[in-house]
Amino acid sequence: MRAAVRTTYGGPDVVRFEEVPDPVAGPGEIVVRVRATTVNRTDCAYRSGRPWxxxxxxxxxxxxxxxxGSEFAGVVTxxxxxxxSYAIGDRVFGFVDGRPGAHAEQVVVGVDGLVARVPERWDLAEAAPGMEKAHYAQACARVSGxxxxDRVLVHGATGAIGSALVQxxxxxxxxxxxVADRLPSQHAGLLxxxxxxxxxxxxxxxxLDELGGGFDAVVAATGHLSFGAARGLLRPGGTFISSELGRAGQHLALAAAAPVAGMLGRRRVRFPFPHADAAVAAHLARLMAEGGFRPVIDRTFAFAELQAAYAYVETGRKVGNVVVVMPE
Structure with missing residues (x-):
């Protein structure tokens, strides 16, 4: 099969196309013929090796x-x-991590992980960005309580996590x-x-000063808001959540003290460790089917334009998700 590979860390130019062996399903696994994938911050970080x-x-x-390639939508082969629980011909979408990914014509997926059937009437390219950032958003919603x-402030709301979390x-x-760092004119009414x-x-x-305070939770969906800056926005006992570790891992350290802060009625930090299992995948698929969640798509690239897709994501200007469509 054809796949986009990289053997060293670096910029988008380290990605190249090669023929590699077709994957084989092991116990508890399915092989999916990828029809659409995405490029996201996680992919860029793994490709570049940054931060170290x-x-x-x-x-x-x-x-x-x-x-x-961490996200995919395609057909079980x-x-x-x-x-x-799956059969050949099923249309599925999902997220893989820590194993050969979806920037390829085929991908192997464990059925106990983040994979679900694509809802009826959904195009595969529309469904492809429905799992990776959405399951992080689900984790943020869960730990916010x-x-x-309740009232929740979402900072960085036009990103893939933020736009999912709002929904x-x-x-x-x-x-x-x-709250958006920038809201392009073509997306003025999006949020x-x-x-x-x-x-x-x-x-x-x-x-942020115009908002006053009293929020039950503040979520830094892109990691560009610190607990110090958010503290005044929270009610006593309110919760701050960030998608990033923070400088020197401070958000993890503050989260460790959250139980004590909660008992004292003070503002606290919680870190959104995600649950990457089939139950979360089924929940997100159900929301998509019912109209409660639709991933926002900024741009679509062809698979041959994968380097350009990486470069665009790294500009920091995307709104929602960037989808990559595989050739027929």
């Missing part, structure tokens, strides 16, 4: 896994022993204030359409 801590996980001095009637919270009856009750565009002169 990624290389501890991905391999030193060279990456262990050569085929990147082989079913391994113990994976009978937000319930119907997940709205579907749960939570009041959402969406309101996704369910935000209030939108603040920082690039157009909006400010």
């Amino acid at each position: 801590i990624n290389r501890v996980y991905c391999g030193l001095p060279r990456p262990r896994v050569q085929i990147l 082989d079913v391994g022993e113990g994976a009978s 937000a319930r119907a009637g 997940l919270l709205h579907s749960a009856g939570v009041g959402v204030t969406a 309101g359409e996704l369910g935000a009750d209030r939108v603040v565009d920082l690039s157009a002169g909006g400010s």
Whole structure:
């Protein structure tokens, strides 16, 4: 099969196309013929090896896994022993991590992980970005503890995590204030359409100061807001969540103290460790089927344009997700 591989860390130019052996389904696995994939921040970090801590996980001095790509949508072509919940011909979408990925014509997927059937009437390219950032958004929603009637501020709301989180919270009856670092004119009404009750565009002169306080939770969906900056926005006992570790891992350290802070009624930090299992995948697929969640797609690239897709994601200008469509 044809795959995009890289054997060293670096920029988009380290990615090249090669013929590699077709994958085979093992016990509890299926093989999926990839019809669409995505390029996201996770892929870029694994490809570049930045920050350097990624290389501890991905391999030193060279990456262990050569085929990147964490999201996919496609058609099942082989079913391994113990994976009978799926059948050849099923349309599926999902997320793989830490193994040869979806920037290839085929990918092997464990059925107990983040994989689900594509809802009816959904195109495969539309479904492809429905799992990776959405399951991180689901983790943020879960650890926020937000319930119907609560107020949550989502900072970085036009990103893939943020745009998913706005929808997940709205579907749960939570009041959402969406803050964007920039809101391009062609997407001016996007966040309101996704369910935000209030939108603040920082690039157009909006400010966090105008929001006052009293939020039950503040989520830094792109990691560009610190606990110190968010503290005044939270009610006493409110929760701050970030998708990033923070400088010197401070968010992990603060999260370790969260139980004590909670008992004392103080503002606390929680880190959104995701649950990457079939139950989460089924939940997201159900929301998609019911109209409660639709991944936002910024641009679509052909597989041959994969380097360009990586370069665009790294500009930091994308709104939502970048999809890559495989050739027929």
